[in-house]
């Protein structure tokens with residue numbers, strides 16, 4: 009099958025670098041008309057297209073910054089019909105009792121196949137990690153990472169209670185993660201004991217530093233004690249005076265702070281190069297639920313304010329059909345269709361597209377930043393679409409190209 013081709017497409021202006029910029033026709037929704045050619049899996053030519061408007065929109069293949077492959081599609085056996093955070097946690101712990109390596113690997117592989125088909129090129133997945141768990145699951149997970157590496161970059165985060173990283177099992181797992189390129193994960197969600205949390209965060213940061221590992225935390229995923237977790241984290245880093253790559257996933261309660269407080273925290277985060285993953289779907293679904301009344305007070309990371317403070321913010325999907333979130337299908341267009349209207353983000357604006365395409369590529373340290381330009385991989389999702397309304401449509405038709413080959 010050929011890995012060369014050509015197409016006449018629309019590309020969002022901020023996702024495309026073209027030499028002949030002056031002759032570019034750009035529509036009112038910031039989509040440029042372009043003729044694109046790729047040879048042997050790489051883009052060889054980009055030319056402005058004149059006189060006619062293409063009937064397809066091209067995006068780079070997507071990057072998912074935050075998912076939970078190990079529990080995806082468990083909703084059927086472990087539903088959380090109360091749909092709140094506490095219910096999700098308790099059903100999740102019930103599921104752990106029946107967990108086997110085989111079941112986890114099956115869920116991961118099903119998720120991976122779907123994600124590739126729907127247009128992802130890279131995914132970071134958290135994997136629940138606890139004392140009684142055998143390390144076998146990690147060996148099998150890294151085998152899958154290798155098996156699918158020609159189609160998708162897969163990153164794993166060991167999502168453990170903070171104190172796990174202060175045990176001999178924690179130290180042993182850190183060595184395995186260091187060998188395979190995994191990431192240390194944890195949860196910092198109030199209510200918590202500040203002193204204890206700071207102590208275990210210090211141990212975790214030092215372990216990461218010793219093994220040259222990154223950290224990705226579920227932090228401040230709450231509607232109480234706004235910013236309690238990030239404040240402890242920032243103070244702990246200052247005390248240790250170390251610098252390691254850190255991702256803060258969720259950070260949803262921050263939105264309840266005053267604008268000046270968000271700006272202050274944002275500035276400190278930017279100085280430390282701490283990145284953020286906003287997760288609107290699970291936050292809006294799980295947090296601040298009231299049984300007898302409808303409230304629209306939903307916490308989610310303050311994306312625009314953090315971006316204004318120069319924090320690199322990505323938008324992720326989080327859970328798929330598990331006790332934490334009953335919907336989703338590893339489809340980037342489902343995530344965009346839900347998130348963009350609810351967050352009031354304009355899809356024709358550069359900073360919106362940055363949080364969906366470019367910031368995620370930086371977060372995962374991918375070789376390609378996702379900009380369509382001469383020499384970039386021919387990794388595309390091409391839609392039957394002429395405007396943004398067609399992108400957020402239930403009858404979406406797509407073609408996925410991987411290294412120039414039509415995948416589906």
Ligand SMILES: [Zn+2]
Nearest residue numbers: 074134226326
């Ligand atoms: Zn999560």
